[in-house]
Amino acid sequence: MSLTADSMRCGEFRTTYKADTTIFPTPRSRNFAIAGLIVLLFAPHVLDTYYTNLLIQIGYYGIAALGLNILVGFSGQISLGHSAFFGFGAFASAWISNNFGVPVILAIPLAGLMTTAVGMIVGIPAARIKGLYLAIATLAAQFILEDFFNRADWFSGGSAGSVAQPLNLFGFVFATDKSYFYVVLFFMVVMYLAGSNLLRSRDGRAFVAVRDHYLSAEIMGINLTKYRILAFGVSSFYAGIGGALFGHYLGFVSAEGFTILLSIQFLAMIIIGGLGSVMGTLLGTVFIVLLPEVMEALMTTLGSQLPGLERGVSYLKEMAIGLAIVLFLIFEPDGLAHRWKQIKAYWKLYPFSY
Amino acid sequence: MNWQLLLQLIVNGVIIGVLYGVVAMxxxxxxxxxxxxxxxxxxxxxxxxxxxxxxxxxxxxxxxxxxxxxxxxxxxxxxxxxxxxxxxxxxxxxxxxxxxxxxxxxxxxxxxxxxxxxxxxxxxxxxxxxxxxxxxxxxxxxxxxxxxxxxxxxxxxxxxxxxxxxxxxxxxxxxxxxxxxxxxxxxxxxxxxxxxxxxxxxxxxxxxxxxxxxxSSALSFIGIKVFPAAILGGLDSIVGAIVGGLIIGVLENAAQFVDGEWLHWGNLYNILPFYVLVVILMIRPYGLFGTEDIERI
Structure with a gap:
């Protein structure tokens, strides 16, 4: 295939269903993804610990955010309790590896499966209710699970929290940021590929059908109850894996971290990135992880001039997240993914934009 | 049984419940x-x-x-x-x-x-x-x-x-x-x-x-407590909001009494409304007074 014909297309030229359901839309985008991955492989050797830490954060939050996007963006439901699932994954992985002698590398997917079970239980009301009622039901789940973390000493260590062992593979301990980065990268690639793959499968199309018009979907033979609960299951699996990676990275899990604010941040990631876009999820996660850091840097430079600012940094960070959500919803409801598409289209069609 | 305390808590519950009712309204x-x-x-x-x-x-x-x-x-x-x-x-x-x-x-x-x-x-x-x-x-x-x-x-x-x-x-x-x-x-x-x-x-x-x-910032939590009240009463019913608020207020204080006398769990008072919320959503999502939304195919 010639480069020019494939790379600079400005319309739909796909002629087979097979070409329409590739994981990457064009060969060029696939090549870019592979190139990006290769660059990332060298990242921890070039960057210092601060930036490696940010990349790791983007990794585990990005995995959980993709789960939420599958639920919200692809199957059209809503969850205000995603951080509770994230936290459940973290506690479950620590619990499994501490109490049953399961190696951490197996505990992480097992924690994902446990979280899936919990997510499906929470999703049961979703079979009957939708939209606003579902939002409130998941909000209730968030508070109930948070309460459970504080209460269940046998599982989460109660208010004291629990210790998560570092990942250990064939005697090599992934205890430093540099080495743990590769673990997160591995899970990230696997989960993102699996996510993209799911969406081009039969089940993924069913999710989208349920989102677009659930009555038509049901008439066409899609089992609504099954797919609604399945979406919750998949979503919590991602949250569980993300949470488990988070737990083993920090080495210590405590209930305070998994509040409604984190749930809102997950929602902010997918809204800013773009609902129903896998790449958008990643962009949104990068945005939300970097926003506080940028604010922090900005405030330390401005703080020397305005003494009141230093004190308010933590509040300003929260306000920035709230403001980002509001502004994106008003001015760019389709998120960064849409903006990215527009930029691409501009360059493709340049200089004949019509 | 401490009747005096129970009565006091129920009176408190009614008063708080009316406030919930007003916010829910x-x-x-x-x-x-x-x-x-x-x-x-x-x-x-x-x-x-x-x-x-x-x-x-x-x-x-x-x-x-x-x-x-x-x-x-x-x-x-x-x-x-x-x-x-x-x-x-x-x-x-x-x-x-x-x-x-x-x-x-x-x-x-x-x-x-x-x-x-x-x-x-x-x-x-x-x-x-x-x-x-x-x-x-x-x-x-x-x-x-x-x-x-x-x-x-x-x-x-x-x-x-x-x-x-x-x-x-x-x-x-x-x-x-x-x-x-x-x-x-x-x-x-x-x-x-x-x-x-x-x-x-x-x-x-x-x-x-x-x-x-x-x-204090804790006041904003009332805004979340309102959800159980509003859902219990029915989301589009103003009378329902008041009744829901009253029920949740009394229930909360009753939970505090039960917790303090027998269970000693601690946080039951704060968390019970959400269990109630889940139960209502499972059996009667439109609440006590809300419009029943029937979809026909």
């Missing part, structure tokens, strides 16, 4: 007339209470003047919020609207904590006596005032919707926006007014709770 008002679920309802309480506190403490105003000025402020605040932020969202999917109000809620909460600090600030004493003894039960004067004010608000709501022209317009808009608009009702004005009334009523509740417990 203002929540339902917004939902009914504009189809927006306001996750920032708790922040209305917070802002109202802090503004009133600042008027009293920083500007040294007498209570009645500060209170009236607070309500005026909240009225303008509600209108501005609707005009600037929520008007562009008309017709957007429900997820976007929910997220917008959540974004507003964390924005206001963080902003308020930044301006006024995280600590509980006591209200300057408003009444000469802190509490009154009624038939051997201690009742906070402020709660008694809130009880009376809440009842007045409820009667006021009833009269407003039943007899005033604007109230009729609001009911018409809640029934069908397009028909209302075609009959010459300014739907935008109705929306703005709904937000303004809701903000004012929430601020009254915020100030009363602030007088009793002191003002």
């Amino acid at each position: 203002s929540f339902v008002l917004i939902y009914k007339s504009t189809q927006v679920v306001n996750f920032a309802q708790g922040e209305f309480l917070l802002i109202g209470a802090w503004v009133c506190w600042a008027m009293l403490v920083h500007f040294g105003l007498p209570f009645w003047l500060g209170f009236v000025l607070t309500l005026a402020f909240m009225f303008v605040f509600g209108i501005l919020l609707q005009m600037v932020v929520l008007r562009p969202m008309i017709g957007e999917p429900i997820i976007s609207v929910i997220m917008l109000t959540i974004g507003l809620s964390i924005f206001f909460k963080a902003g308020i904590s930044w301006i006024f600090g995280e600590y509980v600030q006591p209200f300057p004493s408003v009444f000469p006596r802190e509490s009154i003894n009624i038939w051997g039960l201690n009742v906070q004067t402020a709660y008694l005032m809130s009880f009376v004010i809440s009842l007045l608000i409820m009667v006021g709501f009833y009269a407003f919707f039943k007899y005033s022209r604007m109230g009729l317009a609001m009911r018409a808009t809640a029934f069908d926006q397009q028909v209302a608009a075609s009959l010459g009702i300014s739907v935008h004005r109705v929306f703005a007014l709904a937000w303004a009334i809701s903000a004012v009523v929430s601020a009254v509740a915020g100030v009363t709770i602030g007088i009793v417990n002191g003002v």
Whole structure:
């Protein structure tokens, strides 16, 4: 295939269903993804610990955010309790590896499966209710699970929290940021590929059908109850894996971290990135992880001039997240993914934009 | 069994429940007339209470003047919020609207904590006596005032919707926006007014709770407690909101009693409303008085 014909297309030229359901839309985008991955492989050797830490954060939050996007963006439901699932994954992985002698590398997917079970239980009301009622039901789940973390000493260590062992593979301990980065990268690639793959499968199309018009979907033979609960299951699996990676990275899990604010941040990631876009999820996660850091840097430079600012940094960070959500919803409801598409289209069609 | 304590808790429950009912009512008002679920309802309480506190403490105003000025402020605040932020969202999917109000809620909460600090600030004493003894039960004067004010608000709501022209317009808009608009009702004005009334009523509740417990960020949690109340009563029923608020208030205090006497779990008081919420959503999502939404294929 010639480069020019494939790379600079400005319309739909796909002629087979097979070409329409590739994981990457064009060969060029696939090549870019592979190139990006290769660059990332060298990242921890070039960057210092601060930036490696940010990349790791983007990794585990990005995995959980993709789960939420599958639920919200692809199957059209809503969850205000995603951080509770994230936290459940973290506690479950620590619990499994501490109490049953399961190696951490197996505990992480097992924690994902446990979280899936919990997510499906929470999703049961979703079979009957939708939209606003579902939002409130998941909000209730968030508070109930948070309460459970504080209460269940046998599982989460109660208010004291629990210790998560570092990942250990064939005697090599992934205890430093540099080495743990590769673990997160591995899970990230696997989960993102699996996510993209799911969406081009039969089940993924069913999710989208349920989102677009659930009555038509049901008439066409899609089992609504099954797919609604399945979406919750998949979503919590991602949250569980993300949470488990988070737990083993920090080495210590405590209930305070998994509040409604984190749930809102997950929602902010997918809204800013773009609902129903896998790449958008990643962009949104990068945005939300970097926003506080940028604010922090900005405030330390401005703080020397305005003494009141230093004190308010933590509040300003929260306000920035709230403001980002509001502004994106008003001015760019389709998120960064849409903006990215527009930029691409501009360059493709340049200089004949019509 | 400690009957005295139980009775005291139930009286407290009724009084708190009426306050929940009032906040739930203002929540339902917004939902009914504009189809927006306001996750920032708790922040209305917070802002109202802090503004009133600042008027009293920083500007040294007498209570009645500060209170009236607070309500005026909240009225303008509600209108501005609707005009600037929520008007562009008309017709957007429900997820976007929910997220917008959540974004507003964390924005206001963080902003308020930044301006006024995280600590509980006591209200300057408003009444000469802190509490009154009624038939051997201690009742906070402020709660008694809130009880009376809440009842007045409820009667006021009833009269407003039943007899005033604007109230009729609001009911018409809640029934069908397009028909209302075609009959010459300014739907935008109705929306703005709904937000303004809701903000004012929430601020009254915020100030009363602030007088009793002191003002702090914890007030915004009332906005979340309102969900069980509003869902229990039925999301589009104003009567339901009051009944739901009462039930949740009494239930909470009853849970505290059971917990304190027998179970000793600790947090049951805070978490029980959410269990109730889940149960209602499973068996009767439209609540006690809400419109049953039947879909036919």
